Amino acid sequence: MDKETVVELKKIVKIYGEHKVLKNVDFDLRSGEIHCLVGENGAGKSTLIKILSGAVTPESGEIFILGKHTRGLNPRLAIELGITTVYQDAELVDSLTVAENVFLGNELNSSIPLKINKRKQVEETERIFRRLGINLNPDEYVANLSTAQKQMLQIAKALHRSAKVIIMDEPTSSLGLEETKALLNLLKNLRSQGLGIIYISHYLNEIFDIADRLTILKDGEKVGTYSATEIDVNTVIKKMVGRDTALFFQRRPVQIKEVLLRVNRLTKKGIVNGVTFDVKRGEVFGIGGLVGSGRTELVSMIYGALRPDDGEIFLKNERIELKSPLDAMKKGICFVSEDRKKLGMFTGRNLVENLVIAKNNLSKRFLLNLNQEVILSTEIVRKLSIAVADRDQLIEELSGGNQQKTIIGRWLLNTDALLYIFDEPTKGVDIGAREQIYEIILQLAEQGKSIIMVSSDMPELLSMSDRIGVMRNGEMTHILENRNVKEEDLMKLFIGV
Structure with a gap:
């Protein structure tokens, strides 16, 4: 018997600024199947499901739900149509009980006016849990639940709303082996009950454990959709990472000198476990x-x-010992954050203020030297080719690439800096700005500075790095000399294949 197509996306296009995140992507989901989305970080997976959940509006394309062409999709309409998304960070109210969260916004009234029938809600919650095989106490406060239990609660809440489609975005990234196994078994149970499930994960062993079909995205484009029985792990990895060599930056070599930074058994419980490495000058x-x-x-x-x-x-x-970022700055450590809008930019402030703020924090002067600020900022704008109307322009009015160059320029004013940390330095910037940022990094290395560059972009890692440290589950599992390292090999180390 043919399964019903519950969701179909046709020719979906999504653009952020100058970056085309999705390029005419097709996708469909059938009832009673688990359809997995795979691809590198930045391939477009999360954007695609945000469009289906109504959180993001595409520039063009068509969305069909249960065969009906759907326009103006928003989160409320998506839920009404039976589409529920379970995110890594559970969208639950910790101060309420499990049963109260299941019925939140749809409470059962008792015979007494303005009073909730809590007993009936607990009974209905228990019925849903029995159907799913979930062992949770309806009277327990959500604040006391584990991450896995919160995800199962979100699934139960979706079924209470008569969900036909459940979307799971990296649900096991924070789970242990037993919790992961329990969640996957629950999804298989839901599939047998006729639900359609879209599942995103980097862990390919999970994909091949539960997938009926899988769709591979690469650089915003659909590579293909395959039955899980007709493709293997190595083929999936090749299709995920294979790309034109023109995307790789051709960097010049830099002389590497003595060790500047040494990290020994650095640990943050539950997050980072005993990481040891060093970084040399010029590296x-x-x-x-x-x-x-x-x-x-x-x-x-x-x-x-x-x-x-x-x-x-x-x-x-x-x-x-670093008790704060200011301690690090005083030691000559600079940091360009991944989230420039939240952690890097001072919105409501102009270009000059954003450029000189770190230097002013390190200054021993009591009064600001406004003339000096203008001179320094003018030099950085010229040096980095920052496109700005005038020095009073607010930083949020600049393009993404010019915002990023401004934040980097802030640290270039600290001439005593020794170590530069770049976390996703070219995220959300166009190709031209990307190459300018690479050039800045190389110039810093040539000056004898040490560079740490965190990146999800494998061409970036392979183009720019002298050595590559591989992080997996909080541990640095490998440190590779970047000689003839291939994308496929790197991806295998990332996911533990």
Whole structure:
């Protein structure tokens, strides 16, 4: 018997600024199947499901739900049509009980006016749990649940709303082996009950355990859709990472000198576990791994933004303790954050203020030297070719690439800096700005600075790094000399194949 097509996306296009995130992507989901979406970080997977959940509107394309052409899709309409998304960070109310969360916004009234029938809600919640084989106490407060239990609760809540489609985005990235096994078994149970499930994961062993079909995305384009029985892990990896060599930056070699930074057994419980590595002067040390592998948390500890539970950091053979980012700045450590809008930009402030703020924080002067600020910022704007109308223009009015160059320029004013940490330095910038940022990094290396570069972009890692540290499940499992390393080999190390 043919299964009903419950969701169909046709020729979906999504553009952010100058970056085309999705390029005429087709996708469909049938009832009673698990359809997995795979691809590298940035391939377009999350954007595609955000469009289906109504959180993002595409530039063009068509969406069909249960065979009906759907326009103006938004989160509320998606839920009404039976589409529920279960995110890694559970969207639940911790101060309410399990049963209260299941019925939140759809409470059962008792015979007494304005009073909720809590007993009936508990009974109905227990009925849903029995159907799913979930062992949860309806009276337990959500704050006391584990990550896996919260995800199962979200699934139960979706079934209470008569969901026909459940979307899972990297659901096991924070789960242990037993919790992962229980969640996958639950999804298989839901499939047997006729639900359609879209499942995103970097863990290919999970994909081949549960998938009926899988669709591969690469650089915003659909590579193909395959039955899980007609393709293997190695073929999937090749299709995920194969790309034109023109996307690789051709960098010049830089002389590498003595060790500047040494990290010894750095640990943050549950996040980073005993990481040890060093970085030399003139070296670009790349750090790669899947989202959730502990990459950003590791470099945040080196910058003083996150306090380690154990381990040591040595700079120029001197053991240092960093209680804050200001401590790191005073030691000559600079940090360009992945999230420039939240952690890098001072919105509502102009270009000059955003450029000079770090230098002013390090200055011992009581009063600001406004003339000097203008001189310094003018030099950085010229040096980095920052496209700006005038020095009073607000930073949020600049393009993504010019915002990023402004944040990098902020640290170039600190001439005493020793170590530069770039976390996803070219995320959301166009090709022209990307190559300018690469050139800045190389110039810093030529000046004898040390560079740590965290990146999800494998061509970037392979083009720019002298060595690559591989993070997986909070550990640095490998440190590779970047000689003849292939994308396929790197991806296998990232996912543990």
